[in-house]
Amino acid sequence: MWQNILEFLQSTGFAAFGNSSMMVFGVIPGELIMIVVACVLLYLGIAKKFEPLLLVPIAFGMLLVNLPLGGVMAAPLGDTPGGLVYYLYQGVKLGIYPPLIFMGVGAMTDFGPLIANPRSLLLGAAAQIGIFITFLGATALGFDLKSAASIGIIGGADGPTAIFVTSKLNRDLLPAIAIAAYSYMALVPIIQPPIMKLLTTKKERMVVMDQLRDVSKTEKILFPIVVTIACGLLLPSAVPLLGALMLGNLFRETGVTARLSDTSQNALMNILTIFLGVSVGATAAAERFLQIETLKIIALGLVAFAIGTASGVLFGKIMYRTSGGKVNPLIGSAGVSAVPMAARVSQVVGQKENPGNYLLMHAMGPNVAGVIGSAIAAGVMLSFLG
Amino acid sequence: MWQNILEFLQSTGFAAFGNSSMMVFGVIPGELIMIVVACVLLYLGIAKKFEPLLLVPIAFGMLLVNLPLGGVMAAPLGDTPGGLVYYLYQGVKLGIYPPLIFMGVGAMTDFGPLIANPRSLLLGAAAQIGIFITFLGATALGFDLKSAASIGIIGGADGPTAIFVTSKLNRDLLPAIAIAAYSYMALVPIIQPPIMKLLTTKKERMVVMDQLRDVSKTEKILFPIVVTIACGLLLPSAVPLLGALMLGNLFRETGVTARLSDTSQNALMNILTIFLGVSVGATAAAERFLQIETLKIIALGLVAFAIGTASGVLFGKIMYRTSGGKVNPLIGSAGVSAVPMAARVSQVVGQKENPGNYLLMHAMGPNVAGVIGSAIAAGVMLSFLG
Amino acid sequence: MWQNILEFLQSTGFAAFGNSSMMVFGVIPGELIMIVVACVLLYLGIAKKFEPLLLVPIAFGMLLVNLPLGGVMAAPLGDTPGGLVYYLYQGVKLGIYPPLIFMGVGAMTDFGPLIANPRSLLLGAAAQIGIFITFLGATALGFDLKSAASIGIIGGADGPTAIFVTSKLNRDLLPAIAIAAYSYMALVPIIQPPIMKLLTTKKERMVVMDQLRDVSKTEKILFPIVVTIACGLLLPSAVPLLGALMLGNLFRETGVTARLSDTSQNALMNILTIFLGVSVGATAAAERFLQIETLKIIALGLVAFAIGTASGVLFGKIMYRTSGGKVNPLIGSAGVSAVPMAARVSQVVGQKENPGNYLLMHAMGPNVAGVIGSAIAAGVMLSFLG
Amino acid sequence: MDVWTITIVGVGTVFLALVGLSLMLGMFKRLFHGRKDSAPSAATAEAPRPAPARAADGTLVAVISAAIAAATGGQPGSFRVVSVQASGGFSTPVWGHIDRLTRTGSGR
Amino acid sequence: MDVWTITIVGVGTVFLALVGLSLMLGMFKRLFHGRKDSAPSAATAEAPRPAPARAADGTLVAVISAAIAAATGGQPGSFRVVSVQASGGFSTPVWGHIDRLTRTGSGR
Amino acid sequence: MDVWTITIVGVGTVFLALVGLSLMLGMFKRLFHGRKDSAPSAATAEAPRPAPARAADGTLVAVISAAIAAATGGQPGSFRVVSVQASGGFSTPVWGHIDRLTRTGSGR
Ligand code: NA
Ligand code: NA
Numbered sequence A, B, C: 001m002w003q004n005i006l007e008f009l010q011s012t013g014f015a016a017f018g019n020s021s022m023m024v025f026g027v028i029p030g031e032l033i034m035i036v037v038a039c040v041l042l043y044l045g046i047a048k049k050f051e052p053l054l055l056v057p058i059a060f061g062m063l064l065v066n067l068p069l070g071g072v073m074a075a076p077l078g079d080t081p082g083g084l085v086y087y088l089y090q091g092v093k094l095g096i097y098p099p100l101i102f103m104g105v106g107a108m109t110d111f112g113p114l115i116a117n118p119r120s121l122l123l124g125a126a127a128q129i130g131i132f133i134t135f136l137g138a139t140a141l142g143f144d145l146k147s148a149a150s151i152g153i154i155g156g157a158d159g160p161t162a163i164f165v166t167s168k169l170n171r172d173l174l175p176a177i178a179i180a181a182y183s184y185m186a187l188v189p190i191i192q193p194p195i196m197k198l199l200t201t202k203k204e205r206m207v208v209m210d211q212l213r214d215v216s217k218t219e220k221i222l223f224p225i226v227v228t229i230a231c232g233l234l235l236p237s238a239v240p241l242l243g244a245l246m247l248g249n250l251f252r253e254t255g256v257t258a259r260l261s262d263t264s265q266n267a268l269m270n271i272l273t274i275f276l277g278v279s280v281g282a283t284a285a286a287e288r289f290l291q292i293e294t295l296k297i298i299a300l301g302l303v304a305f306a307i308g309t310a311s312g313v314l315f316g317k318i319m320y321r322t323s324g325g326k327v328n329p330l331i332g333s334a335g336v337s338a339v340p341m342a343a344r345v346s347q348v349v350g351q352k353e354n355p356g357n358y359l360l361m362h363a364m365g366p367n368v369a370g371v372i373g374s375a376i377a378a379g380v381m382l383s384f385l386g
Numbered sequence D, E, F: 001m002d003v004w005t006i007t008i009v010g011v012g013t014v015f016l017a018l019v020g021l022s023l024m025l026g027m028f029k030r031l032f033h034g035r036k037d038s039a040p041s042a043a044t045a046e047a048p049r050p051a052p053a054r055a056a057d058g059t060l061v062a063v064i065s066a067a068i069a070a071a072t073g074g075q076p077g078s079f080r081v082v083s084v085q086a087s088g089g090f091s092t093p094v095w096g097h098i099d100r101l102t103r104t105g106s107g108r
């Protein structure tokens, strides 16, 4: 009996720490470090409100998978079923959750400001340059093409897009890229303003833009259909993400599918967000996450955001010139997406120079265009490398 | 590099149109025609409000699958996962979605008017004759037995039943049968009235029926249990559909399972409706859908509806005679199901002859009986041919 | 043709009764008896309100699977898909539903009273002694270790925990254990009071406890994280249940994940409750359920509840002594969990002796501690026998 | 399989089933109509009701015993379960696991 | 695959797609702006409206006929479907399957 | 496996775990009780609050750097990340991806 008790003690997680495959300084098990990292992420998500709806599940998944012998990610073995998160993870691995979450995003998004001002699309395109420059930079730093593409997409500022691309190109990077993407999306009000001020003159920032025209219901209904067909024909690999986004938006706009729109953006989206977050977090096993690459990814993600912001603002300056001073270049930074945070940043920065200036709706155009833009950029990456 | 760019252009959907397996007149790719058909269905669903909750997802699925190279229905290949809709489609293929949707329908249905007037069940039976006559006609037109049975079930006027039967008997016909079923359900107010007027006299149409008795809670609770046991023993192959319908109805009536009833008819039903619609639509690949059979199915579906309506009305006339003029034969047409549209049609046609006549609740009896009736007819078909 | 009709009649469930593998008294098919048992369970669930949210789906699943030839639990065979409930059942078999339901339970549970009075945890531990004594008793009665462990867990008074353990150790016992667990949870107000009165003096029952301190939001947020890490390291096999419970509770307490908390405890929980209930019920095939073991399990389940109650109360008496009469031993019985019924029982029994005494919140501490306690007991069983 | 067989058996089965149900529902009327509803309405679920579980405490064991006794060829008495005594006076209704959680302060 | 190719084609495609969309949206303005909305608002869905389905009854058959006729090389007329006559006077809108159930007394 | 071992270890583990938790919760009281709640209540989430993210901007990078530096045997400084400067003056709270969408006019 005492031997049995001893064996039982051997089976605790404390004992398992001793057999950890990754001993830091020869003493600290990697899993313990990961538990601390998970707690920090929980702190950022809960106390600092960094995208809590994603960071809390991601951090908790990270916590669960690093409790030694917990087996939540264990693959099935013969007749023994796998762990809970192993099964939830299949929806990430097979590329099911991100498009369905995008459907919910579509059901939440009003493309009206974009339809009212189609030139916004150019700003949404410009801000994706950060994706490709970061892709270049990452290859220069030694990442292979697939990893570099996954890293670049962080600059698209869309969690589901980044996770979808990474799940297709290099699943090992999932936790680092998801954490970087969601953290920087939360940090947009910190990252963007200095860049915006550096690149614009006071005069430019004070531009008051004309009011947007009304958009008819017909246009709003046609928009998702036209985008799906046009972009789907141009770039077939963007169909899963863009098609789902536009289907959700169609549910929203028809006026006769309110039930479907409601469920897409509530019950279904919340269920998938929990499953996605926990299972992405659970890919962060110590020996995979505690790599120098993780830091590089986090640094490159910041670069991607900064370059995206800058190229959006610079393109805004071009439009300021070509329009004869009618476009406020501050709305360019909203092109990175991070809806609607980036648009609010444009609003706040603009209002500081000119308290009566309301740029929010003008910035929503590039903002939602950035969602389409990064989905297309994702399609390009998948088309070349998928 | 230029060669790479050329290759990339080759990978667009526009280029793929050139390699379409189905060239109409040698010039127009079949996929392009299907995109147009999908847009027409979207128009019918959205602007004309033809069962939009189903037609919009079906049409969008059709659109997505016909964007060349989009791969939303691609099967997994080795380590490469399949397309999004491929996975959603498994719930259709395995017969999971239709019964679960039927559970939601059960949670939405009040069988009270049927319990109050059990003779309604005869009208619900009579209206299913359209299913079997159409089955005969379809075999005469050269369809094999399985296809003919799937086509006949369109006359049951129940989308989930039609999709369930077709998914078991001949999946190639899924999109045509689903579109026909939902379109004619939407067109019930157009299809039925001329038939109803043709077959009845003014005197018959003016009959005012006695008020229905109250139905106790106990009866409403016992009803789904009794139906499940009785019909399940008589016709085991009807158990998945009827059992699910009755389980949903039991959730509704117990008074202590309101949570389950609510979720069955809302969150769960909406999620499954989206998945079902999109994946049924995505079975409409051009070379499968652009066949003369599709038109025959659509025509036969109309025949099934018309005969079902006629036999319901004719049986109503018999009951009018045998009851000594107490039954208004107009309620017979409601037996096709298409709840509650067909019952409203009875009400409207009756009210035109006799403005003070309220047939709605009397017609709800045959109407919900028609749901049971077509589930039983489906069971027969599956029992012989499944 | 007549032969075909005859064959069709042979395929009805009535005919199949004749070929039943289990003929009672050589005449009554076992399936028929099971249908009657299912109806009794429906009666208990609906009219007597025994945990109707679980018993109604369980009983209906039992009904469906015992309709001969209905095939709802049929495994897939070659190209023929399996039955509906076969697929729903996979979530039980693979251990997916119970932890996710526990997530919803966590989102519904307020651990505040436990945090305010940490000694409650001892009572939550003491009440689990019923699990282990029943385990001993079951082995003495001839059950093998795995079955005995599954039976003991009934005393944990947590449906999802009992189902999770049984699904891992001996799936054949699922229906009997699930029915016993949920029935006794419903019968807590009948089972506990006599035991509580027998073991306590009037003076003990009249003790008025000090008011609980306020618990800060920070403590409530830290609690699930700390429990997950501490218990997860001590007992890795408890991670799926405890981790999910605590994740749900974290969603509840953060203040920034209300969407996820809401969906966990409503849409997702309801969907899983239906799927779990129906598929657990559908494991009750006649030849498996109509065994003397089933009665033994039901009797042993009652023993487990009674011993758990008694040991909770006895430990309460110890705390009454050691605290110098400040702890009312009646709150000990709440340690079996069955939240919040057992806590209400403590309240009602206490109030009968001393009408101004409000024990409810004091009893909620042991009550929720009992949930953690039985999850840990489950972990021990799985660690030794899983 | 002959198309006419399917048609005739099909129409026959549909009528047989629904006529059968119709007859059963006819009995419902005789059995339940006029009787007062035994199940209390959901609206009053929150209000105290006298021990709804009391009458049913032994039902489950009794019925399953009888069923199993029959199935296994023994007599109901051969495996004796002492009946659970109702404690009386409970005004707490027996909620479902989920409902119970929801209705305390712990549910949001 | 060259990293520069991907970058150039990538940036190019993003701009091409979004500029293309921008041009299309420019046409939207010309086509739809100022026009009154053809689709009635959801708020009035409950109110009686004159036969919305009437105009569309033949559309489905006509379009699918034409499509299939083209696809199979025949003429639209070769498989004739007699047009469904609108009955007129219906003030009931055409609800979706689910909506229909919800809006009767049967939905809770 | 012996049934008594399981029983003894089982009861022992349950008590060990819950007594351990009990001790930890005892520390909670000392650490947090009386202190004001640091996390603002959800009810005020909509109201402007001073830059909640400012203090945390470098936390993530700092912690993960330290962790990885330790894990890979290097020093934290060996891979230098220039700290992100807070811009100051933001009254916009940092919403979640979903919440953000919901709270603009774009959510229904
Ligand atoms: Na973007
Ligand atoms: Na029908």
Ligand code: NA
Residues within 6 Å of the ligand: C155, C156, C157, C158, C335, C336, C337, C338, C370, C371, C372, C373, C374, C375
């Ligand atoms: Na317990």
